[in-house]
Amino acid sequence: MNLFALALRNIRLNRKKYIMYVFSLGFSVFTVYTFLALMQNESVKLAFQYDTRYQMMLTSFGIIILVFVLFFLISSNNSFIRARKKELSTYALFGMTNLRIGTLLFLETLMVGMVTLAVGMGAGIFFSKLMAMFLLDLSLSNYVGDISFTIDPMAMYVTALLFVVIFCMMGLSALRVIYQFELVDLFKADKISEGKQKGSVLILVLSLVLMIAGYILASIKSTYIVVLGAIPILILVITGTYLFFWGGLPKVLSMTKQSKDFSLLYCNIQVAYRD
Amino acid sequence: MQVLKVENISKVYGTKKNSNRYTALRSVSFEVNQGEFIGVTGASGSGKTTLLNILGSLDKPTTGKYSMNGNDIGTMHKNELAKHRIENIGFIFQDYNLLETMTLKENIILPLSLMGKDVKTIEAKLEKLAGDLGILHVIGKYPYEVSGGEQQRAAACRALINNPKMILADEPTGNLDSKSGKDLLNLLSFINMEYKATILLVTHDVFAASYCQKILFIRDGEIYNELYAGNDKKQFFDSIIDVMSMLGGERK
Secondary structure (H helix, E strand, C coil): CCHHHHHHHHHHHCHHHHHHHHHHHHHHHHHHHHHHHHHHCHHHHHHCCCCHHHHHHHHHHHHHHHHHHHHHHHHHHHHHHHHCHHHHHHHHHCCCCHHHHHHHHHHHHHHHHHHHHHHHHHHHHHCHHHHHHHHHHHCCCCCCCCCCCCCCHHHHHHHHHHHHHHHHHHHHHHHHHHHHCCHHHHHHHHHCCCCCCCCCHHHHHHHHHHHHHHHHHHHCCCHHHHHHCHHHHHHHHHHHHHHHHHHHHHHHHHHHHHCHHHHHHCHHHHHHHHC | CEEEEEEEEEEEECCCCCCCCEEEEEEEEEEEECCCEEEEECCCCCCHHHHHHHHCCCCCCCEEEEEECCEECCCCCHHHHHHHHHHHEEEECCCCCCCCCCCHHHHHHHHHHHHCCCHHHHHHHHHHHHHHCCCHHHCCCCHHHCCHHHHHHHHHHHHHCCCCCEEEEECCCCCCCHHHHHHHHHHHHHHHHHCCCEEEEECCCHHHHCCCCEEEEEECCEEEEEEECCCCHHHHHHHHHHHHHHHHHCCC
């Protein structure tokens, strides 16, 4: 059977899951486009021509959003694939190679992604004037000129490029997940839990240090340091938070589990987390 | 003709360093001849599914050798194994494992269409097989539109379509009601007779086991007993129950 036809059919049958996907992905596209467009917007540029802080802030927000989108999309995509493990293993059992399964999933991502890209960018263009007005109003700059409606080809181009790159990364990461599948699990698919993260003390400490350093840096009341340190602060807090949830929190939980007094006392919380 | 030869297969879970090593199979040896209908039975945890996984080349034994039609399976690479699976083995699962995104027909012909066979051969094969298995009238429907029994028959059809040397069935009646279960067992017997298919049925249901010609009883990873069916089905059934109770009785 044609992979393209199969991909279309899978999208149609998994449409409930894909609709959630379309909404979140579409919103991400919308946000990224909006920020890129705002940075290029003539009125915004004019308003902030003597104030580099806002340019910096916009760039930082753009980066945060991109990093968030990247992790969010890849991890949600991977868990989506794990949920379809049984189906994918069945393909493998009847002779589809892992590479072809990967291609199939990539096609699905690409098809849904292209539609979403168009929708998100359409919304971004539609609301671009509103967003520029919001920004200029919120920032209390004394801009009184007329804000014109603009379509920014550069921002469109960059957004599309960024998301195509993200789709490719999603495809590669999906392939890695597929290669981890063992056919034996077909016989006991429901009994296997998604592996538990053990975490480590080192990562826990490191993540706390990074986060605390970031927040201390951010709380210094000097405009000069805040402007200069915007990017380092972001990097510190983002990596710290990510490490904390990825390796730190599991360690905390496994430590509480080992201590009997604590885990019996707070067993309700533990159960709630595990579900 | 000998289809399968298993020599001293053992399977140990867990690595050497790991303290929770568990031996699922201990030097199991047996042979399967062309056209046999063999049952493998035993209590849960006795190692029957492990054995099936190894025979289906989904898992590798820790030690021991097994060969199908004279080819040593243990030495094969991943891609060779995939090819071996498609060409030689048909799988029937407890929960059918039909793809929800495809109609029964597309599910059945999936192995063939992935092999790249032409449409005419596929259609001809499908027509005959689906007719024999009594699912021709529901073949255009999706799995969720038909009954469990029909789904399992479609799965059996899929397992048969590329004329495998051996069919492995893992508790195929486990999810079916007694009527559909009985129908499926009759169907397996029919497949065994009509298509001369070699079938290996893993089950813990005595009734299902009584359809086989030969039964291997597994206990704690070893073959504990073998039983051959005579002419009298009732007697065979009774002797299975005897062995089963002996399996359990000795533990006390």
